[in-house]
Amino acid sequence: MTWTCDQVEARLSDYLDGLLTGPERAEFEAHADSCPQCVPLLASVRSLVGEMHAMEEVEVPPRLVYAILDKTLGPRETVTGWQAFLQMIRGMASPKFAYGAASILATFVILASSLGFSVKNPKIADLRPANVYRNAVREVHLVGARGEKYVSDLRVVYEIQSRLRQDDNNLRTTPEEVLPKSVPEKTPGQTDDRKPNQPRQQNRADQISHQLELLAAELPLAGGRSIR
Amino acid sequence: MEQDAQLVQQCLQGDGSAWEELVRRHTRRIFGICYRFTGNRTEAEDLAQDVFLRVYRTLGSYRSAHGGFATWVTSVTRNLLIDHYRRTKRDRVTDSLDDKMAVVENKESAGRRPDEQALLGELSGQLQNALTRLSPELREAVILRDLQQLEYAEIQTVLAVPEGTVKSRINRGRIELARILQQMGVRPA
DSSP states (O other): OOOOHHHHHHTHHHHHTTOSOHHHHHHHHHHHTTOTTHHHHHHHHHHHHHHHHHOOOOOOOTTHHHHHHHHHHOOOOOOOTHHHHHHHHHHHTSHHHHHHHHHHHHHHHHHHHHTTOOSSSOOGGGGSHHHHHHHHHHHHHHHHHHHHHHHHHHHHHHHHHHHHHHHHHHHHHOGGGTSOSOGGGSOTTOOOSSOTTSOHHHHHHHHHHHHHHHHHHHSSTTTTOOOO | OHHHHHHHHHHHTTOHHHHHHHHHHHHHHHHHHHHHHHOOHHHHHHHHHHHHHHHHHTGGGOOGGGSOHHHHHHHHHHHHHHHHHHHHSTTOTTOOOSSOOOOOOOOOOTTOOHHHHHHHOHHHHHHHHHHTTSOHHHHHHHIIIIISOOOHHHHHHHHTSOHHHHHHHHHHHHHHHHHHHHHTTSSOO
8 A cells, every 4th residue: 555645754753763664664665755745855854863963962061060069069168378288288198199109200210310310329410411411322332232242141052052952962872982892901090081980971071061162262252261 | 870870879878979970971961951952051051950959859769770860860851841941931822731732833042142153053053943943842852862862762761651652753843843944944845
């Protein structure tokens, strides 16, 4: 059944709000899309609803909240002079303010120390821009040098570890070289390079220390340093 | 919504800061409803204060089981707006608050300063002007649905009428508003 203009007008908002069923929507559109009176009505209401939804919120008067609070809770007392100052000081005694102030102070102390300003022995001269710049550059170089040294030391340790692993593998594959070929022929106390009377671990330790000495001689940064 | 219920409980126990928080959370919305209904900022300010004063005095009667706090405050706002309308429009012949057919009012939006009009923007100002020309029943329905974005069920609670009546008022309000704007020359025929 084809809808009339009155029916379309009565269900206009339901159509715009998506509340019509499938068949109802079809009947609505069948009339509203062709009726010379309903077409402009639908377009104008649709446009109006869109504009109302897009309207900005009304600006609230800035003192309205305080006026409401005064009317309900009663007017707040305003303090001046010394009382206002004491009230401000009391406000600073809150944990939140104390924590914030301590954080800021710690930040300044760390920053000043990193720029060369001595907290224990402060000097006005340390605050001069030229001195601050010089101290900052010196600190940057010091940090850079320490970082370089740390990386180099790590490299040395890594090289030593890898050599030790290599030696360990070599020792496992050729155990006959460590032990003497004819033990009964040697007399106790006789010294030679292998020292067969000593336990295997001591021989191995001696070989490792010999390897480390060779390694130390090879690496420039570790040159002249005794590993033992 | 749950936070509002907690704040209400704290208010009832005498916590002034909880009341302040409730006021801050709802002032913008309540002032918006009052302004859209009256079209006058000064009246809207006074009415918003009266709304919160009434809410403050009757806070003990709020029951969360009957709906959200925002819906309850909106109901109080709507009742005050209607009372205000009745007080100020007592002499009007086209008073349609007694279940008469809604009639478009030829009311000028009194009390709006020229700078307010400029601030609102031309179209927005004309829309507000047209809104205040609607009858109160249609005006409140359109404000709650299209400007406050309330659901039909909430509007039903606020207006204390059946859902069918809510839909009918919103529909008639939108159509009348479009026709008013057309008469004002804002919309093409």
